[in-house]
Amino acid sequence: MSAQDQIRETVTTNDVVLFMKGTKMMPQCGFSSRVAGILNYMGIEYADVNVLADADIRQGIKDYSDWPTIPQLYVKGEFIGGCDIVTEMTLSGELDQLLEKSGIAYNKEAADKIREANA
Numbered sequence: 001m002s003a004q005d006q007i008r009e010t011v012t013t014n015d016v017v018l019f020m021k022g023t024k025m026m027p028q029c030g031f032s033s034r035v036a037g038i039l040n041y042m043g044i045e046y047a048d049v050n051v052l053a054d055a056d057i058r059q060g061i062k063d064y065s066d067w068p069t070i071p072q073l074y075v076k077g078e079f080i081g082g083c084d085i086v087t088e089m090t091l092s093g094e095l096d097q098l099l100e101k102s103g104i105a106y107n108k109e110a111a112d113k114i115r116e117a118n119a
């Protein structure tokens with residue numbers, strides 16, 4: 001299967017996918033760690049794909065989204081953004097709205113705590 005086919009299958013068979021450096025339990029880059037930390041803290045179920053384990057996926061995901069960096073968050077097959085965007089969306093409440101609209105479970109109190117801590 002080509003990298004593009006593999007990526008398409010991954011983002012269409014998992015509601016939430018984070019392409020990252022390292023794993024959700026052991027991130028290997030600060031940007032990936034930040035996004036995984038947000039998702040973990042908010043209790044969101046997601047698939048993690050370690051791009052450091054596969055050079056074709058590392059390049060392929062940039063081609064797929066036309067976005068030059070890792071991490072990359074996908075919800076319901078749609079590219080949402082990287083670390084800066086996901087952080088902003090968490091703080092603004094936009095991420096909550098997206099999750100609610102998409103029917104994805106998360107801990108709203110935890111999301112509120114992140115916002116309180118960053119107010």
Ligand SMILES: N[C@@H](CCC(=O)N[C@@H](CS)C(=O)NCC(=O)O)C(=O)O
Nearest residue numbers: 029031068069070071082083084085
């Ligand atoms: N501003 C970016 C930061 C992410 C970033 O700069 N990632 C770099 C360093 S980890 C990257 O993916 N470079 C390309 C690569 O390593 O393949 C974001 O919001 O996600």
